[in-house]
Amino acid sequence: MTALRRLAVALAMLISFFPIYWLVSTSFKPHDEWATFPPVWLTERPTLQNYRIVFAPELAREVAATEAGSLDYKVSASAWKAFADSAIISTAATILSVLFGTLAAYSISRYRTGGENYPFQFLTIRMFPPIAVVVPMVVVFSFVRLSDTYPGLIIAYTAFTLPFSIWMIRSFIDEVPEDLESAAMIYGMGPMKAFLTVTLPLVKGGILATALFVFILNWSEFLFALTLTQGKIVTVTVQVANYVSASSGKLYGVQAAMGTVSTLPVILFGYLIQKHLVRGLSFGAIKR
Amino acid sequence: MAPSNDNATAPKLELREVDKRYDRVHAVKRLSLRLMKGEFVSLLGPSGCGKSTTLAMIAGFEPPNSGEIAVDGRRIEHLPAQRRRIGLVFQDYAVFSKLTVRANLSFGLEAKGTPRDTRHRLVAEMASRLELTGTLDRRGGRLNMSEMQRVALGRVLLTEPELVLLDEPMSNLDAALRAGLRSELKQIQKQLGQTVLYVTHDQVEAMSMSDRIAVMNAGELQQYGTPDEIYNRPRNRFVAEFIGDPPINLLPCEIKTVAGRMVADTACHRGLVLGRGRIDPGRHWLAIRPHHIVAAPAPGVGWAPAIVRFVENLGAEHVLHVEYGDSLARVVVAPGFAGEGETVHLAIDPARAHLIDGASGDAVPLAPAEAAA
Amino acid sequence: MGGARKRARPTADARGNALMDQDTAATMPTTRIRKPLIPFNVGLVLPAQLTMLAVVLAPTLIAIYLSVTDWQPTAGVPWYRAEIVWFWNFYDLWYDERYINALWRTLLVVVVAVVCELAIAIGLALLFLDEWPWRKLAVSVLILPMMIVPVDAANAFFMLFNDRGPINHLIGMAIGRSFEFSWLSDPNWALAPIVLCEIWQWTPLMFLLMLTGFTNLLQNQIRAAIVLGASRVRIFFRIMLPLLMPVIAVALLIRGIETFKIFDAVYILTRGGPGASTETISMFMYNGAFVYFRIGYIAAAALLVLVVVVSICLALSRPLKRHHG
Numbered sequence: 001m002t003a004l005r006r007l008a009v010a011l012a013m014l015i016s017f018f019p020i021y022w023l024v025s026t027s028f029k030p031h032d033e034w035a036t037f038p039p040v041w042l043t044e045r046p047t048l049q050n051y052r053i054v055f056a057p058e059l060a061r062e063v064a065a066t067e068a069g070s071l072d073y074k075v076s077a078s079a080w081k082a083f084a085d086s087a088i089i090s091t092a093a094t095i096l097s098v099l100f101g102t103l104a105a106y107s108i109s110r111y112r113t114g115g116e117n118y119p120f121q122f123l124t125i126r127m128f129p130p131i132a133v134v135v136p137m138v139v140v141f142s143f144v145r146l147s148d149t150y151p152g153l154i155i156a157y158t159a160f161t162l163p164f165s166i167w168m169i170r171s172f173i174d175e176v177p178e179d180l181e182s183a184a185m186i187y188g189m190g191p192m193k194a195f196l197t198v199t200l201p202l203v204k205g206g207i208l209a210t211a212l213f214v215f216i217l218n219w220s221e222f223l224f225a226l227t228l229t230q231g232k233i234v235t236v237t238v239q240v241a242n243y244v245s246a247s248s249g250k251l252y253g254v255q256a257a258m259g260t261v262s263t264l265p266v267i268l269f270g271y272l273i274q275k276h277l278v279r280g281l282s283f284g285a286i287k288r
Numbered sequence: 289m290a291p292s293n294d295n296a297t298a299p300k301l302e303l304r305e306v307d308k309r310y311d312r313v314h315a316v317k318r319l320s321l322r323l324m325k326g327e328f329v330s331l332l333g334p335s336g337c338g339k340s341t342t343l344a345m346i347a348g349f350e351p352p353n354s355g356e357i358a359v360d361g362r363r364i365e366h367l368p369a370q371r372r373r374i375g376l377v378f379q380d381y382a383v384f385s386k387l388t389v390r391a392n393l394s395f396g397l398e399a400k401g402t403p404r405d406t407r408h409r410l411v412a413e414m415a416s417r418l419e420l421t422g423t424l425d426r427r428g429g430r431l432n433m434s435e436m437q438r439v440a441l442g443r444v445l446l447t448e449p450e451l452v453l454l455d456e457p458m459s460n461l462d463a464a465l466r467a468g469l470r471s472e473l474k475q476i477q478k479q480l481g482q483t484v485l486y487v488t489h490d491q492v493e494a495m496s497m498s499d500r501i502a503v504m505n506a507g508e509l510q511q512y513g514t515p516d517e518i519y520n521r522p523r524n525r526f527v528a529e530f531i532g533d534p535p536i537n538l539l540p541c542e543i544k545t546v547a548g549r550m551v552a553d554t555a556c557h558r559g560l561v562l563g564r565g566r567i568d569p570g571r572h573w574l575a576i577r578p579h580h581i582v583a584a585p586a587p588g589v590g591w592a593p594a595i596v597r598f599v600e601n602l603g604a605e606h607v608l609h610v611e612y613g614d615s616l617a618r619v620v621v622a623p624g625f626a627g628e629g630e631t632v633h634l635a636i637d638p639a640r641a642h643l644i645d646g647a648s649g650d651a652v653p654l655a656p657a658e659a660a661a
Numbered sequence: 662m663g664g665a666r667k668r669a670r671p672t673a674d675a676r677g678n679a680l681m682d683q684d685t686a687a688t689m690p691t692t693r694i695r696k697p698l699i700p701f702n703v704g705l706v707l708p709a710q711l712t713m714l715a716v717v718l719a720p721t722l723i724a725i726y727l728s729v730t731d732w733q734p735t736a737g738v739p740w741y742r743a744e745i746v747w748f749w750n751f752y753d754l755w756y757d758e759r760y761i762n763a764l765w766r767t768l769l770v771v772v773v774a775v776v777c778e779l780a781i782a783i784g785l786a787l788l789f790l791d792e793w794p795w796r797k798l799a800v801s802v803l804i805l806p807m808m809i810v811p812v813d814a815a816n817a818f819f820m821l822f823n824d825r826g827p828i829n830h831l832i833g834m835a836i837g838r839s840f841e842f843s844w845l846s847d848p849n850w851a852l853a854p855i856v857l858c859e860i861w862q863w864t865p866l867m868f869l870l871m872l873t874g875f876t877n878l879l880q881n882q883i884r885a886a887i888v889l890g891a892s893r894v895r896i897f898f899r900i901m902l903p904l905l906m907p908v909i910a911v912a913l914l915i916r917g918i919e920t921f922k923i924f925d926a927v928y929i930l931t932r933g934g935p936g937a938s939t940e941t942i943s944m945f946m947y948n949g950a951f952v953y954f955r956i957g958y959i960a961a962a963a964l965l966v967l968v969v970v971v972s973i974c975l976a977l978s979r980p981l982k983r984h985h986g
Contacts, residue, residue: 005788012785013802019817019861020805022827026820037825037841096712104709111702122709125717127974129922131943132963135950136720136727140742162709179835191701220924222809223943227951237812237925244816244929252820259813270808271801278869285911286873347888369887382881386903395899396889440885499815499918 023138026256027051034252050257054079060126066090069144079258082239088261089150090218098211100158101165106195108166109173110181119170122163141228148232149217156224161214164280168213170207171284173199209276216266236262298361300325300483301346301451302504305474306355308341315341317507318355323451326481328474330487330494333504334530342504343453346485347376359450375444375452379459381436383443385429389420392428392439396447414442417476433461437469446482452477454486458493470496491531495519503527525649528575528642533601534607537581537617541574543567543643550643550654555613556592560638563654573644574652578607578618580640583625583632596626608632721967727960735954739871743957759937760962763945770852770941771920774859775913781860782867782912787897800872807865815929818858819845822930848938851931855939858926863919866930867912874908875901918974942966 026034028046053059053076104122107113137156138147144244146152176199184194200207225235234242240262270277279287296482299322316338323329331339344350346357348369351483357365364372384392391416393411402410415421418438431439437457444452457473458466474497488494494501495515503510503518503526511523522528526538541552541560550567552560552574560574584591596617600607601623608619608626612634619634628633643652699707728750732743754760785803789796806814821828822844833840845851878901886896923945927933933940933948940948946966949959 008785009788009799012781013799015861016803016805016865019814019821020809021679022821023813023817035823035825038830039825039827040920041827062887088805100709100712104706107702107705113702113706114931122713124971124974127918127970128717128967129924129943129946129970131922131924131946131950132966133717133720133726135946135956135959135963136724137716138950139727139956140723143740155712156716159712162712166709196778220812222812222928223827226928227947240812240816241929244819252823255816256820259816260811263809263813267808268812269807274801277804277807278864278873281866282870282911282915286870286908347884349884370890370892372888374888376885378881378885380881382879382885384882384886384900385879386906387899392898394890397885398891399886399895401893438886443885448710463855555978 009142019161023256023259026252029253029256031253035250050253051261053254054257054261077234077239077242079236079239082234082236082262084149085150086219086235086237089153089157089233090215092150093154093161093218094211094215096154096158097161097214098164098169098207098263101162101210102169102207104162104166105170106174106199109170110191110195119166122166125160126163126283130223131227134223138227147228150233151226152228153233155234156228157218157221159222159223161217163283164217165210165214167283168210168276168280169203169207171279171287172203172210174206178203190287209273210280212269212273213276213280216269219266298358299323300327300360301485302356302358302361303342303346304358305356306342306345306352306559308338308345308350308352315507316345316352319504319507319509321502321509321512323483323485325483327499328477328484328486328497330498330501331485331487331504332491332494333489333510334529335489337504338507339489339504340455343376343455343485343487346451347374347453348372373447373450375446375447375449377437377440377454377457379454379456381433381440383428383431383439383458384437387428388425389415389428389431389435389439390424392443393420393424393446396443400447402560410446414446418442419488434465434469437461441473441476445476445482451483451485454484456488457486458490466493473497478660491533491589495531503530505530521651522575524653525573525575525644525651528644528651532577534578534618534620536575536577537612538644539574539576539612539617541572542570543572544569552638552641552643556594556634557590557636559590560636560640562639562641562643563656565643565652565654567643567645567652568647569626570646572646572652574636575642575644576636576640578620580637581617581619582635582637583608583619583621584635585626585632587633588635591635593631594634596628596630596632598628599626610634667919669725714788724964725962727957728964729961730957731955732957733954740956746957750958751965753958754962754965759940760945762937763940764966766852766920766939767923767941767943770856770859770923771917774856774863774920775916777860778864778867778916779871779909779913782871785864785868786871789872790875803867804869806862807869809862811862811925812929813863815858815926818854818861818926819930822854845931847933848935851935851939853932854928855923858930859920861921863916867916870908870912871905874905874912877908878904914974918970923971 025042027050028048029040029043030045030047030049033040033043057078104113108119125135137271141147141152146155180198180202181191184198185191189197210264220237221235222237222241225233225238226241228239229235236258240255240258243251243258299319301323303319303321305318305320306316309317319338319342321329331342333339333343341350348364348567349366352365355365356363359374364374364397384395387395390411392416393604394407394546397407397410411424412421415424418441418476420438420442423435428436429437440457441452454473457476457652458469462470476482476495486494487640495518500512500514501518502512505526511518511527514520518531522531522536525538527539539554541554543550543552543562545551548564550562550565550577552562552572554560554574587593594610594612594617597609597611604623605620606623606625609616609630610619611617617634619632621632639656643654644650645652665899681859696702727740727743727747729747730740730743732738732740734740736743738744742802785876789800789969820826823829824841824843828844829840842850844854882900882904883896886900891899922943923941924947926975927941927944928947931939933944946959946962949955949962
C-alpha cells in the first residue's frame with residue numbers, strides 16, 4: 001500500500017513536472033536538436049542562442065543564414081519590449097484593481113453595501129467568456145481611440161480582475177472583528193481612519209497576496225492582449241503566441257526560450273502566495 | 289492506592305508505565321492505571337494535564353513511546369484503532385452530520401457486518417432505550433446537544449465495546465443540561481454494566497459519577513481512589529487544591545513536635561494538635577476545607593477573631609472571605625450569618641485538617657492524636 | 662439592486678451619524694446635519710462599480726445593438742450606421758452547424774476536463790491526508806502546472822504533441838515500434854492535446870481545493886468512524902465524501918465556468934482547426950470576429966452565450982453563496 005502510494009505520488013509529480021522540463025530543456029537545445037527523432041531528452045550541447053534571439057531578434061537573421069536557412073524568423077519585436085509592455089500594463093492594472101477592490105471590499109464587509117446579493121454581481125464578469133465582451137469592446141475601443149493603447153488594456157484588466165480583488169480582500173477583512181474598528185471609533189476616529197489605522201495593518205498581508213495574485217492573472221492574460229492590440233503593444237503572452245505561429249510553429253528552441261522567460265516571474269509570485277491560491281481562485285469561498 | 293482485588297480476573301483495562309513525549313512536551317509520564325469490569329473511572333485534571341493524550345493512546349490515535357496498554361490482559365498497543373473494540377465518545381460528539389440518526393446508530397454494526405435484521409432490531413432497541421425513536425430519520429447535523437450526546441453514546445454502545453471512553457462530553461453544554469445528562473449517563477452505564485473511562489476537567493462530574501477518580505497533573509498521576517478518598521484524604525497539595533468547591537484553604541503554619549505529637553501554629557490559631565507523624569519542624573501548609581472551619585459570632589477559648597472582607601452568596605450557603613494573617617481564608621456558613629466588615633470568631637477542627645509538607649507538597653500521613661494520649 | 666441598497670443605507674447612516682455626533686460634540690455644540698450627496702459606503706464601491714459598468718454594461722449594450730445589424734468592419738460603413746437586419750443573425754445562428762457544434766464541443770470539453778480533474782484531484786488529495794516526509798515539497802511540485810502562464814502551458818504541450826515530440830516517442834517505446842502521429846492536424850484527435858493540456862494545468866487547483874476541503878473536514882467524525890471499526894473505503898464514501906460535497910460543488914462550479922471559456926490552449930495548439938474540428942465557443946467567436954470580420958453576427962452569438970451562461974450560473978451559484986454563509 002505505501003509502496004503503491006509512493007509510486008502514485010512519484011508518477012503525479014513526474015507528470016506535473018515533465019512538460020515544464022521539456023519547455024526549459026528545449027530552450028537550451030541547439031537548433032539541430034529541436035526536432036530530432038528520437039527526441040533529445042537532455043542536450044549535451046546547451047546553448048543560450050535561443051535566449052539571445054528572443055531578446056535580440058536581429059540576431060535571428062544571421063543565425064538563420066548559417067544554421068537554419070529554411071526557417072523564417074518572423075517575430076521582429078524583442079522580448080524586452082514585451083516585458084516592458086506586460087510590466088507596465090500588469091502593474092498599473094493591479095494597483096487599480098486592488099485599490100478599487102479594497103475600497104469596495106471594505107464597504108461591502110463593514111456596511112453590507114447593496115445587501116447580500118450585491119457582491120455577486122461582480123462575479124458575473126468572471127462568468128462571461130471574455131470573448132463575448134471583447135467583440136463589442138473592440139468596437140468601442142476603436143471608437144474612443146483606446147485600442148492598442150496602455151489605458152485600454154489597463155481598464156480591461158482592472159475590470160476583469162476586480163471580482164478577485166473584491167472577494168479575496170473581503171474575505172480577509174471579514175476575518176478581522178468589526179469590534180476592533182468600533183473600539184477605535186469610540187475614541188473619536190472616523191470610520192475611514194479606523195479602517196486605515198486598525199484593520200488595514202491587519203489585512204495588509206492579505207492585500208499584498210491579492211495584489212500578487214491579480215498581477216499573475218494580468219501577466220498571464222492572453223485574449224484581451226491579442227484582440228485589443230494591433231502590434232504597437234505586445235504583451236509577453238502575445239509574443240509567445242507569435243513565436244508559436246511563426247514558421248508554422250517550427251521555432252521550438254526560440255519559442256521555448258520565450259515561454260520559459262515569460263513564465264518565470266509568475267511562478268515566483270505563485271509560490272510566494274501559495275497558501276492564498278486556494279482562497280484567491282475560489283473567490284475567498286474556500287479557506288485554509 | 290491500587291485496587292485490592294488482584295486475585296480476581298485481569299482488569300478490563302490496564303495501563304503499565306505508559307509514556308508519551310511530543311517534540312517539546314512530556315505529555316504523559318509513566319502512567320499506570322487499572323480499571324475493573326463495570327467500573328466508572330474518571331480521569332480528572334486541568335487542561336493540558338495529559339488526560340486527552342492518554343485517551344488518544346488508549347483509543348489508538350497516538351502510539352505511546354513506551355509502556356503497555358492491555359484490555360482483559362491482552363496487549364493492544366500494536367492494534368490499529370479500527371480493531372481495538374473500544375468505544376469513544378468525542379467532546380463534540382462527532383455525530384455524522386450528513387447521516388440520519390438511524391444510519392449513525394447502525395454505522396458500527398454495518399462495519400462489523402451484522403445482518404440487516406439484527407441490525408434493525410438492535411438499532412430500534414437502542415433508540416427506544418435512549419429515547420431517540422422520534423428522531424431516527426433526522427440528519428445528524430440537525431440534532432440538539434442532548435440528542436447528539438445520546439446518538440454518540442448509542443452508536444458506541446451498539447458495537448458492544450470492551451470499554452467506553454468519554455472525552456469531556458459535557459463541556460459544550462449549559463449547566464442546566466449537564467445535571468440531567470450526568471444522571472442519565474450514570475444510569476445507562478449501571479444498567480449495562482459497561483466499563484467507562486471518563487475524561488473531564490470538571491470535578492463535580494468526576495465526583496458525582498465515578499466509582500474511582502484518577503487525578504492527573506502535568507502528565508503525572510497524582511492520586512487514584514474513590515471520590516471519598518480523593519476528597520477526604522488528598523495525597524498532595526495539588527489534589528487538595530484541585531478538588532472541592534469552594535477551594536480548600538491552605539494556611540501557612542509552623543510545626544513543632546510536642547510530646548511526640550505534631551502541633552501547628554497558624555497566623556491566628558495556636559497549638560492545633562494534629563496527631564502523630566513524621567515531618568521536619570518548620571514552615572508547612574495546613575489544608576482545611578472551608579466547611580471545616582467553624583465560625584461563631586462570640587469569642588470562646590481557642591477561637592480567633594477575624595474580619596469578614598466579603599461574602600460570596602451561593603444561595604444555600606454563604607462563603608465568608610475573612611482576613612487570616614496576611615491572606616484570606618474561606619469559611620462556609622449559613623446564609624445571613626455575617627456581613628462585610630463584621631468580626632467573626634473562628635475555630636479549626638484539627639482532625640479534619642491535612643498537613644502538607646512545605647517542601648515536597650505531599651500530604652503527611654497523620655495518626656490520630658488520641659493514640660498518643 | 663436599488664432595493665438592496667436602500668436596505669443597507671440605514672446601517673451606514675446610523676454609523677455615520679453616531680460618528681458625526683461625536684465630531685460635532687467635540688467641535689461645535691450646534692446641530693448641523695450635513696446630508697452627503699452619496700452615502701460614504703456607496704461612495705467606496707463607486708470606482709469598482711463604474712469600472713464594471715464601463716467594461717461590461719457599455720459593451721453589452723453595444724453588443725445588443727450590433728447583434729441586430731450585419732456590420733462588418735470591412736464594409737466601409739461606421740458601426741453606428743450599419744444596416745439593421747433585426748433577428749436574422751439569431752435565425753442564422755440557430756441553423757449554423759459550426760456554432761452549434763462549437764457549443765456542444767465546449768460542453769464536452771467542460772465535462773471531460775472537469776470530471777477528470779476532480780477524480781484525479783480527489784485521488785491525489787487522499788494520498789496527502791497524513792504527514793509524511795517531503796510532503797510539502799511534493800505538494801509544491803504537484804501545483805507547478807497551475808503556476809505557469811496558460812499560453813506557456815499550451816506552448817509546452819504544442820512541443821510535446823509534435824509529430825516527432827516526446828509523446829509520440831513514449832508511445833512508440835510502449836508499443837515497441839516507431840510511432841509518428843500528427844495529433845494536432847488530425848480532426849479526430851486534435852481535441853485530445855487541448856483537453857489534456859487543460860487537465861494538466863488545472864488538476865493542481867482541484868487538488869488544492871480538495872486538499873483544503875479534506876483538511877477542513879471534521880476530523881472527529883472520521884476518527885469516530887475509525888473507532889467504530891469502519892474500513893477506509895466505507896469511511897471515504899459514507900463520511901468524507903458527503904462532508905466534502907459543498908467544496909466539490911464550489912470547485913465544479915468554478916472550474917466549469919473557467920473551462921467553458923477555454924481559449925488560450927485552443928488558440929496556441931490548433932486555432933480551432935483542422936477545419937473547425939477543435940473550435941470551442943470562444944474560438945468560434947474569435948474566428949468569426951477577427952478572421953471573418955462578421956462582427957454583427959458574432960455579437961448575436963455572444964449575446965446568446967451570455968444569456969445561457971448567466972442563467973446557468975445564477976442557478977448554480979447557490980452553493981457558493983451557502984458556503985460563504
